Structure formats: structure tokens, C-alpha cells
Amino acid sequence: MEKKYFLLFISLYITINAFSQQDGYWDKDRSTTKEINVSARDRIVIKTEDLPLGTTEIVYRITLLDENQQLASSLVSVLKSIPDPTGISQGSAGAVFVLSKISGDDKCTYAIFSTDKLALEYKDSGKTLESCLIQEEPVSKDAKLLSIEKSTCLNGNALWFGFESKNWIMKQKIILEVVPWVDKKLSRGWSLDNRKTIIEQCKTSSLAQKMVNSDDFCVCVLDKIQTKYKYQEFQKLLSVERSKVFKDSGNSCFGETSTSGAVYADLRNHATLLAKQGKNGEAITKLLVLINDGKATALDYSAIGSCYLLTKQYGKALKYLQDGEKLDNSELLIQLNLAHGYLLNDNYKEAKKIYKKYQNQNVTDSLSWTQKTEQDFKAFQKAGILNEDFERVLKLMKE
Numbered sequence: 001m002e003k004k005y006f007l008l009f010i011s012l013y014i015t016i017n018a019f020s021q022q023d024g025y026w027d028k029d030r031s032t033t034k035e036i037n038v039s040a041r042d043r044i045v046i047k048t049e050d051l052p053l054g055t056t057e058i059v060y061r062i063t064l065l066d067e068n069q070q071l072a073s074s075l076v077s078v079l080k081s082i083p084d085p086t087g088i089s090q091g092s093a094g095a096v097f098v099l100s101k102i103s104g105d106d107k108c109t110y111a112i113f114s115t116d117k118l119a120l121e122y123k124d125s126g127k128t129l130e131s132c133l134i135q136e137e138p139v140s141k142d143a144k145l146l147s148i149e150k151s152t153c154l155n156g157n158a159l160w161f162g163f164e165s166k167n168w169i170m171k172q173k174i175i176l177e178v179v180p181w182v183d184k185k186l187s188r189g190w191s192l193d194n195r196k197t198i199i200e201q202c203k204t205s206s207l208a209q210k211m212v213n214s215d216d217f218c219v220c221v222l223d224k225i226q227t228k229y230k231y232q233e234f235q236k237l238l239s240v241e242r243s244k245v246f247k248d249s250g251n252s253c254f255g256e257t258s259t260s261g262a263v264y265a266d267l268r269n270h271a272t273l274l275a276k277q278g279k280n281g282e283a284i285t286k287l288l289v290l291i292n293d294g295k296a297t298a299l300d301y302s303a304i305g306s307c308y309l310l311t312k313q314y315g316k317a318l319k320y321l322q323d324g325e326k327l328d329n330s331e332l333l334i335q336l337n338l339a340h341g342y343l344l345n346d347n348y349k350e351a352k353k354i355y356k357k358y359q360n361q362n363v364t365d366s367l368s369w370t371q372k373t374e375q376d377f378k379a380f381q382k383a384g385i386l387n388e389d390f391e392r393v394l395k396l397m398k399e
Contacts (some may be wrong), residue, residue: 001193007195011276015379022182023183023185024054024056024181024182024183025181025184026079026080026179026180026181026182027040027055027081027135027179028076030051030180031049031075031076031178031179032176032177032178032179033175033176035173035174036163036173036174036175036356037171037173038167038172038173039165039171040165040167040171040172041165042164043126043163043164044123044162044163045113045120045121045123045161045162046160046176046315047116047118047159047160048158048159048161049157049158049178050157050312051157051159053156053181053186053187054184054185055149055154055180055181055183056148056149056182056183056186057085057145057146057155057181058089058145058146058154059075059079059085059144059179059181060075060143060144060146060161060176060177060178060179061075061099061141061142061143061177062108062110062139062141062142062143062174062176062177063102063140063141063175063177064106064107064108064141064172064174065102065103065173065175066106069173069177071102072101072102073137074177075143075177075178076179077100078098079309084181085087085145085147085181088145089173099141099142099143100141100143100175101141103141104140105140106140106167107138107140107167107208108163108166108167108174108397109135109136109138109163110134110135110142110161110163110164111132111133111135111161111162111171112146112153112159112160112162113130113160113162114132114135114152114154114155114156115134115160115395118130118131118160119160119162122162123162126164126179128162128318131162132151132152133153137167146183159178160287161176161385171390185226188229188230188348189230189232190226190231191230191231195222195226195230197219198218198221198222198225199219199245200224201246202214202217202221202222202246205246205252206248208250210289210293211263211266211270211296212267212269212270216369217250217254217263220253220256221250224249224252225245225249229333249390264290264295265288267286267290268286269397270286271286271303273383275303275306275336280307280308280311282310283303283307284304284307284308287300287304287307288304291304291320295326297327297328298324298325298327299331299334300324301320301321301323301324301325301327301334302321302324302333302334305317305318305320305324305337305338305341306337309341309344309380309385310325310336310379310385311383312383312385314341314345315345317337317340317342318338321334321341322335331357332362332363332369335357335358336358336369336373336376338353338354339351340355341356343387343389344380344385344387348392349388351368351389351393352393352396355373355393356397359365360399369395369397370397370398371399373393374394377393377394
């Protein structure tokens with residue numbers, strides 16, 4: 001009864017994993033299966049098939065057979081019942097099945113190398129110091145999982161297995177089987193370095209430059225490019241074609257409500273912070289993005305007008321303040337900055353009309369027109385802007 005429950009558990013485990021793991025596959029078409037005859041006390045080196053792009057794990061099995069023995073089942077057929085590498089690495093029943101059910105009496109030691117140069121040195125001298133894995137205890141069969149995260153063996157495009165016979169009289173037969181696990185996403189060529197390259201390129205784009213933090217935006221662009229192209233396909237595009245892909249992906253990401261709304265809010269907040277820090281030129285740059293993109297409010301026009309006044313660019317200040325007035329002529333911060341603009345442009349007559357018109361109102365729910373005027377005049381003086389009409393205006397509003 002216990003045996004039945006155990007088998008049922010294993011069956012359920014395999015079934016659940018088969019449906020839950022969809023991020024990769026065992027690549028049986030590019031697996032390695034080689035039968036090698038090794039002479040007594042000899043060393044040989046066997047190169048695997050080239051590992052497919054996106055290989056993140058490999059399972060290998062080594063079996064030594066007597067002369068007339070045959071493998072009961074190939075490693076590829078065994079792995080069909082283990083849907084992903086976790087069935088092996090976590091020590092499940094699948095790991096047991098990876099080992100051959102039979103083996104001969106002969107034994108060998110082996111080492112794995114990531115380059116042909118190191119493998120040839122091993123063949124000539126038996127040197128194993130630079131191997132990425134070594135089995136020093138002679139075995140008649142062995143099976144292991146190697147992952148790119150935990151082993152340096154998978155740094156190259158192939159593996160080299162070096163075997164040394166421990167049979168002092170007769171030659172022995174070794175079966176080497178290697179099956180790669182291919183990550184579907186990485187098989188498209190989008191390695192970590194390749195993804196970083198796209199992110200860095202995205203950050204130099206005009207859209208990314210609008211953002212205080214462009215990380216989310218550039219990840220969105222990367223996802224769209226990865227979905228549409230394999231890395232090799234993307235690299236083969238003409239320069240103008242790649243530029244268009246970047247532009248189209250950027251516009252698509254920027255057009256998403258959550259992205260564009262956050263970008264303009266960030267720009268507005270950053271401009272406000274820069275202005276408070278006295279960095280009016282930088283604040284102007286941020287506000288111009290809002291205006292040029294058609295996303296500016298009347299308050300944005302008021303803010304850029306104030307920045308232009310504080311940097312003594314009075315003509316530009318009037319231009320943007322008048323544009324802002326067209327959006328909302330009831331916004332008193334626009335009206336007050338307009339009055340300042342006329343005053344500093346030596347047009348006291350127009351400035352006086354506005355100062356008098358709103359002198360009994362509040363520019364915000366808690367700040368009066370007169371208080372705000374006094375604050376602004378102090379800010380102008382601090383910025384080195386002096387005008388004999390400042391006192392004249394303040395006396396005017398007290399009449």
C-alpha cells in the first residue's frame with residue numbers, strides 16, 4: 001500500500017510540474033550521446049555538441065558498460081518524465097531515474113573543462129586544477145545537474161569531458177549523455193549584457209530625457225523589443241530601422257496612461273523643487289517640455305513666467321504669461337505675474353491696472369494678493385532685481 005501511495009505522489013509531482021513550468025524545455029535535438037572506447041590506463045577528451053543559445057542548465061550521465069551491455073533507456077527518454085531541472089536539483093525521485101539502471105564493473109575518473117585548451121592539457125598531463133568539475137573517486141556511473149548560476153562549466157559554447165580509465169588490463173566502454181535545458185526567453189539572445197545595452201540606449205532618448213526616473217519606461221521599451229525580435233534579428237536591422245523600432249516602442253510605452261501621466265507629474269514636481277532651490281534655468285527646461293507637449297496648465301505657464309522674471313528674461317516672461325492667461329484668465333497667480341512682467345518691462349500703466357483690480361482678493365485660499373506681491377518683490381530683490389516702482393505699487397494697494 002505504501003508503495004502505491006509513493007508512486008501516486010511521484011506521478012502527481014511530475015504532472016504538476018509539467019503544467020507549472022513553461023519557461024524552458026529539454027533540447028533533445030541538440031543533446032550529446034557518445035559511446036567511447038577507452039584503452040587501459042588511457043586518458044581521452046570528448047567535446048559535447050554546441051550548447052544552444054539560452055542554455056541555463058545541463059544534465060549529464062556517464063555510464064560504464066561491459067562489452068555486451070546496452071543502456072536500458074536513453075537520458076533523453078528519462079527526462080521526458082521530468083519537466084524541468086528542479087525535479088533533479090531538489091533531489092526528487094526524478095534524480096534517481098537519471099542514473100543508469102545498469103553499469104559495468106569497470107570504473108573511471110573524469111573532469112569537465114570549459115575550453116578545449118584546458119581539456120588538451122588534461123589529456124597530455126592529467127592536470128585538473130583548472131577544471132570546472134572533477135570526479136576523483138572512480139565511478140562506474142554518475143549523473144549530475146550543472147546550472148549557469150552555480151557552475152563555471154557553462155561559461156562557453158560547449159563542454160569538454162576528460163576521462164581516465166582505471167582499468168589496468170582491458171579497454172572499457174563509456175557512454176556520455178548530455179542534455180541541455182533551454183530557457184525560452186534567453187534562447188532569443190537577450191542576455192543580461194544585451195538587455196543592459198538596450199536600457200542604456202533608451203535612457204539617451206528624447207522621451208527618457210523628459211523623465212526624472214526613466215527606469216520603468218525603458219524596461220517597457222525593452223519588453224516590447226524583446227517580444228518582437230530575437231537579439232540577433234534586432235542587431236541585423238539597419239541603423240535607421242533600429243531607430244524606428246526604438247521610437248515606435250517608446251511612443252507606445254509613453255502613450256500608456258500610467259506612464260505619461262506619471263512623467264508629466266514628475267516633471268511638474270521637479271520643476272517646482274528646482275525653482276525653490278533657486279535653479280530657475282533648470283526649472284524652465286522642465287516646464288518647457290510640458291508646454292511643448294501640450295500638457296501645460298495655466299499654473300505651469302505662471303511658474304515658467306515667474307522663472308523667466310527671476311532670470312531677467314522679461315520679454316519671454318510676458319509671452320508665456322499671456323499664453324497662460326488665454327488658458328485661464330481667472331487664475332490670479334497668472335494675473336499677478338503678468339502685472340510683475342509689465343512692471344519690469346517698464347509698462348507701469350498696464351501693471352497698475354492689474355495690481356489695483358485684484359488687490360482685495362486672495363491668490364490662494366490662505367494667501368492674499370497683497371501678501372503675495374510683497375513676497376515676490378522680496379524674491380526679486382534677492383535675485384538682484386531692483387525697481388523703484390516696487391514701493392510705489394505697495395503704497396498703491398494700501399490706498
